[in-house]
Amino acid sequence: MMKSAALALRSGIQLWSWERAGLVVFSGLVVTLALPPWSLWSLAWLGLVPLWWVVQATQPGLAAVYGLLWGLVYYGISLAWITHLHPLMWMGVPWLSSVAIAIFAWIFIVFWGAACIAVWGTAIAWATRHWPDQRLWLVLAGTALWCALEALRNQTPLDWSPLGLTQSPSNLWILHLTRLSGPSAITAILVATNGLLAIAIPCPFPSFPLPALRRRRVGLIALALVMAGHLVGASLFATTAAAPARAALTLGLIQGDVPTREKLTPQGVNQALQRYTDGYRALAEQGATAVITPEGALPQLWNPNSPQIAALLQTVSQVGVPLWLGTFAPEPGAEHTEYTQSLLEIRSDGQYHGRYDKVQLVPLGEYIPFEAVLGRLIKRLSPLGSYLVPGQPGQSFITSVGQGIVGICYESAYSRLFRRQAKAGGEFIVTASNNDPYPVWMMVQHHGFDVLRAVESDRWALRVTNTGLSGLVDNHGRTIWLGQPQTYLTHSATLERRQTLTPYLRWGDWLTPLLLGLTLVLGWRGAD
Template identity: 70%
Template structure:
C-alpha cells in the first residue's frame, strides 16, 4: 500500500479520539487522580485501533497515544533545567532537559505503537473472535509494561492511575503485582470498545421492512452487454473498513465489562478484609528528617554545613522523642564516605553520644574495588561508630549517576554528575539487616520498580523504607512518587516510611492508607510507628505469574481455534 493511500486513510477525528484517550488516562494519574476515568479512558484507543484497516496506521495511532499520555505524565522531567549552577550553558541545559523528556516519552510511545499495530493485525487476521482479541490485547499490554520495567527508564504504568485512591483495586496487586491492575483495566476497556464496535455494526446493517424479509440491491443491466447482469458492489463504510464483525452482540460485551470491573473491586475488598493482623509487639518507631536542602546548594561548602547542621539537629530532636532509629533521605550528606573527614566524624560522634542508630543516605565506597567506585547507599550507623546494615541503589539514573554509552558520550555529559568518582549499581538482591529488624529499601525512582522490592521482602523484609531526593522536581512529580510507594506497600503487605529531601515524605500502612504526608519544600521531622510484618502475598511468593499465563492462554486458545 503506497504512502498516498496510507495518508488518505488517516482521519483527524480518529486521531483526536486517540489523543483524547491519552489525555483521559493522564488525568487519571496523580496529582489529578481521577481514577474512575481510567475504566473508560482506553476505549477510544481500543476502538480506533480495531477499526483501522492498516497495521502501520494503527501503530501510528498507538504512537500518538503514547506521546500524549507519557508526554503529559512525564513533563516534570523538564524541571531538570536549569543546570547553569553546574557550569552548563543555558542553551545546553534546555537541550539536556528536553532531550531527557523526549527520549523517555518516545520509549514508552514505541511500546504502545507495537501494541496498536499488533492488535490491528490480529483483528484483520481473525475477525469475529472478540473475547480472544481482548485476551490478546491484555496479555500484550502487560508484557510490554513488564519489558519496560526491566529497562532503565520506566514510569507511569496504568496501575498508577488507581493509586493512591482506589484501595480495593490496589489490593489486586497482592495476587500478581501491579500487572494485575493493568490487566483488568485493559480488559475492561477492550470489552467496552468491542461493545461499541458491535453496536455500530448493527446500526449499519440493512433493516428489513417486513419481518423475516431482506433486501438485496437490484442488479444493474448494462445495455452494451445484452443478457448480462451485474450486481452492485456492497457499500463499504470507510470508518469501519475492514469491519471487525464481533461474534457477540453488544449487550453481552457491555455486561461482561461491567461484571469484570465489579468483580475486580469485590475481590480487592475481600483481600483488604482478609489481611492477617500483625503479632502483638511487632512495632518499631522511626523518625524521619526532611532536610529541604536543594541540590544546587547542598553541593557547595555552605550547603554541606547547612545539611550537616539540619540533620544533626533533627536527629537529636527525634532522639528526645524516643524513636528507635532515625532515617535521612537519599544523599543526605553529599560527600563520599570517609570516617576520617570532619563532617562524617562529627556525625559518628553524635550517634555515639545519643546511642540511637542513624540510617544515613550517603555515597559509600565499594568494598575491595580497585577503582574509585562508589554506590548511592543507605547506611545504618550504630552507636559504636561502625556501619552495619547497607543498601546500595540498583537502578541508577541515566546521565545523573551513570553515563550510557560512556565511550561515546562520556566527555559531553560527565559534567552532569556532581561527583568526581564513579557510581556503580548495587546487587539485584540485597538484605538491609539492621539492629531493629530487616527492611526493604528503595532509593529514588526505584519506587517504580516492584521487581526490586519483591526479592528483598521475600528474603525477610518486614517494613519498607524509600529514601529520595526529588529536587528539583515539582509537587506533582512528588505525588506520583508517593503513589508508587503506596503500590509497593499494598502489594507486599508492608508498612512504608517515605523520607525525602524536598518532599513528599510520608507514612503508609499495609493497606495503602496514607497516615501522614509532610508539606513539600519544608524542613521538618516526624515520628512514626510502623508494624513489622512477615506475611508473604502471592506476588511476593511467585512474582508476576499472570502475564505469562495470559500470554500462554492467548497462544493456546488461538491455536485451538485455528485447528477447527
C-alpha cells in the same frame, strides 16, 4: 463468516484520519487525568476505548503511528516534570545546554514508553485483520501483550507511569489485586475492561459489525469484570491478618529541604550537617529507635575522617540511636575505588552495619548510557568525580531494629526490587529520595508508587525525602501521614513489622505468562 467480517473491517480502513488521531489524543488525555496528581482514577476504566477502536480498524503500519501518538500524549504529559532539571547553570552548564539536557531527557523517556504502545497497536491491528471475528480473543491478546510490554520495560533502566499508577493512591480495593500478581493485575483488568467496552459501545466509524444483542452481552461481561475485580480486592482488604502488638516500631525521619544546587556547595554541606544533626537529636529524644535521612543527605564520599562525617559519627556515638544515612559509599571489595548510592545504618561504635546500595541507577544523572556516544554531549549530573556503580539485586538491609526493604529514588517504580527483599525476610519498607528539583506533582506520583509497593507486599512504608513528599503508608495503602513539601521537618512515625507472604511475593508475576499462554493456545485452536 470470516471473509465477510474481513471485508467489513477493510471497508473501515483508510489512510491517516484526523478524526481517529483526535480520538487517540483524547484517549491519552483522559487516561493521563487518572494519574496522580489529578487522580481521577475512574477515567482509566474507559479511557482506552477510543484507542482500541482505532487500532482495530487501521492497517498495522498506521496503527503503530496512532499507538505512538497515544504514548506521546500519555507519557509526554505525565513525565513533563523531567524538564525541571533546567536550570543547571549553577553546575557551570550554559543556559542553552541546560535547556537541551532537560528536553533531551524528557523526549528520550517519552519516546521509550510511546514505542511500546506503538508495538501494541501494530500487533492488535495485525491480529484483527487475520482474525476479525475473534473479538474476545483479541481482547485477551491485547491484555496479555500490554502486560508483557510493561513487564519488559520494567526490566530496563527507564520506566515510569504504568497503567497501575492510575489507580494509586485512591482506589484501594483494586490496588489489593496487586497482592495476587503484582502490578500486572491492575494493568490486565484495566486493558481487558476497556477492550470489552470497545466491543460493547458502537464505534463512531466503520468497523467490524456486531449484533446489538452480542454487544449487550459483552457489555455485561465488562461490568461483571469490574465488579469482580473490586469484590476480590475488597475481600483481600478485609481478610488481611493483623500483626502482633510487639511488632510495632517507631522510626524518625528528617526532611532536610536543602536544594541540590545549594547542598553541593560548602555552605550547603554545613547547612545539611546542621539540620540533620539537630533533627537526629530531637527525634532521639522523642523515643525513635532509629532515625532516617534522605538519599544523598550528605553529598560527600563516605570517609569517616572528613570533618562533617566525623562530627556526625561523634553525635551518633554520644546519643546512641542508630542513624540511617544517605550517602555515597565505596563498593565493598572493588579493586578500584568505585562508589554506590547507599543507605548506611551507623551505630554508636562509629561503624556502619546495615547497608543498601541503589540497584536502579538514574541514566544521565548517575551514569551515562552508551557513554561512547553520549559522553561527549551530556555532562553527568551527580556530585561525584566518577560514575556510580549499581548495587547487587540480592541485598538484605539488616538493621538493629529488624530487616528492612529499601528503595532509593525512583526505584519505587520497580516492584521486583521490593519483592526480592520482602521474600527474603524484609518486614517494612523505607524509601529514601531526593526529589529536588522536581515539582510537587511529581512528588505526588512518587508517593503513588510507594502506596503500590506497600499494598502488593502487605508492608508498611515510610517515605523519607529531601524536599518532599515524606510520608507514612500502612499495608493497605492508606496514607497515615504526609508532610508538607519544600519544608524542613522531622517526624516520628509508628509502623508495623510484618512477615506475611502474599501470592505475589511467593510466585511473582504469574499472571502475564498465563495470559500469554492462553492467548497462544486459544489463538491456535481458533485458527483450526
